[in-house]
Amino acid sequence: MLKTKNLVKIFRSDEIETTALNNVNLEIAEGEFVAIMGPSGCGKSTLLNILGLLDNPSSGEIYFNQADVSKFSERNRTKLRKANVGFVFQSFNLIDELSVYENIELPLLYLKVNSSERKKKVTEVLEYMQIGHRRKHFPQQLSGGQQQRVAVARAVVSNPKLILADEPTGNLDSVNGDDVMNLLTKLNNNGTTIVMVTHSPSDAEKAHRIVQLFDGYIVTENIKKG
Numbered sequence: 001m002l003k004t005k006n007l008v009k010i011f012r013s014d015e016i017e018t019t020a021l022n023n024v025n026l027e028i029a030e031g032e033f034v035a036i037m038g039p040s041g042c043g044k045s046t047l048l049n050i051l052g053l054l055d056n057p058s059s060g061e062i063y064f065n066q067a068d069v070s071k072f073s074e075r076n077r078t079k080l081r082k083a084n085v086g087f088v089f090q091s092f093n094l095i096d097e098l099s100v101y102e103n104i105e106l107p108l109l110y111l112k113v114n115s116s117e118r119k120k121k122v123t124e125v126l127e128y129m130q131i132g133h134r135r136k137h138f139p140q141q142l143s144g145g146q147q148q149r150v151a152v153a154r155a156v157v158s159n160p161k162l163i164l165a166d167e168p169t170g171n172l173d174s175v176n177g178d179d180v181m182n183l184l185t186k187l188n189n190n191g192t193t194i195v196m197v198t199h200s201p202s203d204a205e206k207a208h209r210i211v212q213l214f215d216g217y218i219v220t221e222n223i224k225k226g
Helices: 044-051 074-084 100-110 115-128 144-156 174-189
Strands: 002-012 017-028 033-037 059-064 085-089 162-166 193-197 209-214 217-223
Touching: 002 044, 017 044, 017 217, 033 044, 033 174, 044 162, 044 193, 074 085, 085 144, 100 115, 100 144, 115 144, 144 174, 162 174, 174 193
Parallel strands: 033 193, 033 209, 085 162, 162 193
Antiparallel strands: 002 017, 002 059, 209 217
């Protein structure tokens, strides 16, 4: 599904040049659950943003379903991203002025899904995530665990082929963190490809493969047995 070839990302300012990613070669198969680990500043989130077509590499190539998207126009990248990728962030990124239902509905509005189909899809995902009783609440009325459930629901409501999760349990206690990881595992078992950045060894153990980054390089890849 995803493949990077000699991926390089350099951030430049007037005085400093920082290499965030250095010749990263990575393949992610459809249906995989991959965890990306490494110390702060090693390039994990930068790699996730490039995989999600939110940022461009400085050089190298990225393939999505065998199409080289590294040279896509911004319009085509946005179109591909909306139709195929869901995002889950550590900070939830919910819109405070919108209800739970409206937050989840938002990606479908961007995709111009008709009203009756939106209602059907949002209702289904509310029940799937067991937050139907919170549909009229606003984010600030929810616990951290409930907010992350809403964020996951928003990520999956359009049935994306790929979910990118950046520290999805980072702001949660252990109980709610386990709950969110179980949801991601369930989604993966149902066929969704997941790439997750995490500092948590226990969260990473839920993945099929653990990729370790250090100073912008992939230093190890561990495939779990069984």
